[in-house]
Amino acid sequence: MSENLQWDPLLIQRYNRPGPRYTSYPTAVEFLPASNDRPERDAFAKRDPSRPLSLYLHIPFCAHVCYYCGCNKIVTKRREQAEPYLELLKREILAKKALLGDHRRVEQLHFGGGTPTFLSDQQLQELVEFLQQHFEFSDADSADYSIEIDPRELRPNTLTLLRELGFNRISFGVQDLEEAVQIAVNRVQPESMIRAVMNEARELGYRSINMDLIYGLPHQTLESFDRTLDTIIELNPDRLSVFNYAHLPERFKPQRRINAEDLPSAHEKLAILGHCIEKLAAADYHYVGMDHFARPDDELAKAQASGKLHRNFQGYTTHGDCDLIGFGVSSISQIGDYYLQNQVTVDAYEHCLSDDRLATLKYRHISLDDKIRREVIAELLCHLSVRFDTLDNRYGINSREYLQASLQALQPMLADELVLIDDVQIRITEKGRLLARNACMAFDSYLKQHEQQRFSKAI
Template identity: 45%
Template sequence: MIDFKKYAKFSRHAPRYTSYPTAIEFKELAPEDIYEDLKSNKPISLYFHLPFCKSACYFCGCNVIYTSKADKRRRYIDYLKKELKLWSEYLDTNRLVRQLHFGGGTPTFFTPQELEEIFELIYSYFKNFESDAEISVEIDPRFFDENHMKVLKKYGVNRISFGVQDFNEQTQKAVNRIQPFDLTKKAVDIARNYGINSINIDLIYGLPYQNLETFKNTLKLVKELNPDRLAVFNYAHVPWLKKGMRKIDETTLPAPEEKLKIFKYTIDFFENNGYKMIGMDHFAKEDDELFKAIEKGELHRNFQGYTTKGGADLIGIGLTSISETDKAYFQNYKDLKTYEKAIDEEKLPIFRGVKLNEEDLIRKYVIMEMMANFSFDIQRFEEKFGINFFEKFEEEIKELEEFIKEGLVEITPKKINVSKTGSLLIRNIVLPFDEYFKKMKNQKVFSKTI
């Protein structure tokens, strides 16, 4: 019997938002430090952060501005225009666009007319989209109607992700997000009626008052919505970083053992209902391209989650957005006034980031492959980097012995394979390869892996 409690370590891995799950520290980085990284012919993936919400969901770890004022949205659009103009001076906007994603905040907190203006703005700069480009939007069903959907359909949106988290009323009250099932179903039905054939539902386990029995009911209701994909995230309680989380009574949070019961049941539930587990926190129907990619060992992960659209530079636009190129990560300012000030000074609003060295790239590759595919092709690694894997990672492999004895990991001369149970602990399993975590593990900047 595996003692999961001992694996509830602290880690800075943020499973939804980071493609390199590591404790690597972003440092001050001037825009000119990354200009060379933008000179590429690779396809690009565009991320637009629309950071406004009407009220706080206490579990939220995103960078959000709470407001009801229309003038703030109007001003933000004006600055997106200015920022895009700046990007066009350093980035070849004729590059092939592989993805366009709107995140938040609540993108549909903007009016349909405002969303239309944003789409027109983007398409005035970027005209070279792949024929099967993924155009996706995150939606809070509480702020969504048919007029929004008409605009999304008009501008080519083909994937929608609806935030649900949990349908239990007691949990919803505790996290300040009242969202009845009927309201969510209405939103999903609108999307289906407009031909959206890829719908994702976000769930979170580890929230107040959750237990296995309450979450079973949420899963039954989610099944009625018949999503094509699901993301089931582990709640990261970091009240020292996110003030809103301080409003959650920690005594109401489920213990690590209960969280593992919930997630194990969730895996069995979805796999018994026509879905397959993808990576460490996603599920997809068997005919979904994500499932096909994992069968080939070609699944990728970026700041937007799991994707088949690998091999692209991610360009983040808007407040707090993070970008990723082959050898760098960089982030826009988090404070609205500072963001606006940089743009007014005709500078890209980048304030920090990290340039990756060869060691970073090697370890990033190992961690990414294992977290995306639950397996690692040693021969392919050695061909790519010209390095003997077992000599390079002799100490790290020793640290995996505990998982090998538990039957969670198998290592052969050609592959590393993670078992189905081991997939629940994939964040722990990849930790030995994270050299930055080893340097910082005693600092209280991490969330629990379980």
């Protein structure tokens, strides 16, 4: 896949409307309330036992509040709050282990949050060893065991311990290296700290290192973000996630501490993104899609080149053949044709588990129509094309006729040469790669009732 990304700010502004990020289809706003845990038990009962597992553990605690954050988190300095939560987590792990029976082969593990390294080194070790007691973890080179890292929340031995426990991929939350920006969002971490953590991770042999950046934060300018990019490129992470900051203080209380007057203008923000894309491409980062970049030799880029990239609640992934099992508050599972979300508060989560129930809050059992549209959306986001004959053979339909209304909705993008449609396939052009999310919206049968109030803008 070439790197001839075409940056046209006028075109991007024209298409820059709210829409989902499609980590699932239907998206999480379409999940239905669950009055009990029966949908989740049905999902486990119908699971294909030949499918390997991807485990996600949500650790909600943060010692500091980052003002831009919209995650489900508990901000506290009281480290002792973690211990009762870990006991609940272990109870859920045992409950789901029982439903999985003897088919518990794990190929992917991810600790997210919150701040997973809020846990002490001993707690991290005990949690991983508990998982290892109850699941069979693959030792294949392709196995993917990752954790999100806050550089401020590392003890002297934490990265060494995590590597010894089997973690081979880590993600650092950097966001921006300018002090004024860090102060404005309450995430102060000097460049020297980022360098030290990065160097240590390299020395310990982590296979892939990701850094998160955010554009659109207070006091950012084109010049200031360019300085951050210079340093990041020098540090040479394997992957980069460059996210758009969506200022929604009416939805996310911490964002009310950000002064809207300090945010870059829409014009400046767009210029920052354009410069970022051009600069990373020049530094030999491959644009995977949806804010993600990777070195050409990284597994993510190689999976896309070979047509084996997938997308789920963890974003782009190389393990799309796994059933995703979530543990902890707000975590989401994807088991076959079921999506299942846990309770989002610790009290409700504890109440369910104490009553010997799974902590199911919402679910969705997808229809045939959902499956067809899910495949189209995933293929466009991962590989920029989808073939009609593949859909016809897999679902027993005439896909051109079946998707006629959606193909008609793509006409403006077709006229702007962002999409090509012929007898063989739907394809995103080089000109349209940055707007692939917009093309996916044409296939979303639920979008019109939600798009304005529920989603951030595409760019």
